[in-house]
Amino acid sequence: MAISKAFIASLLISLLVLQLVEADVEVSNKKNGPYGPKIDCGTACIARCRLSSRPNLCHRACGTCCTTCNCVPPGTYGNYDKCKCYAGLTTHGGRRKCP
Incomplete structure (x- = not known):
């Protein structure tokens, strides 16, 4: 017992x-986060969208993508190979969601 x-x-x-x-x-x-340490999406998206012709749209899309993927490719355009998740997100029409 x-x-x-x-x-x-x-x-x-x-x-x-x-x-x-x-x-x-x-x-x-x-x-x-699921993809490593959290990054500062605000700062990363400001750098990414600084040359955009539509900065508000760019910041909104970049922020959504950054929150989902926890990464933003370097530079203002391209470099999608540095962040595969970011590059893989698409809109309903099949276009890239992330700037």
């Missing part, structure tokens, strides 16, 4: 520890 109570107690403690570890991993994923 004493062994079964000890076994049940240790099982409950193990489940509690497992739950705490899982919660810690989830919090760190929210901090870092």
Whole structure:
């Protein structure tokens, strides 16, 4: 009887520890994002859209893409090979969503 109570107690403690570890991993994923450490999308999109003829549209699209992919290609145009997720997002019409 004493062994079964000890076994049940240790099982409950193990489940509690497992739950705490899982919660810690989830919090760190929210901090870092699924694609690594979070980047500052605002600054990255300002750099990306600085030469755009439609800066408000560019910032809005870039911000959405950056939040989804957690990356923005360097420069003001192109360099999509540096951020595959960013390059892969498309509109309903099949055009690139991200500037």
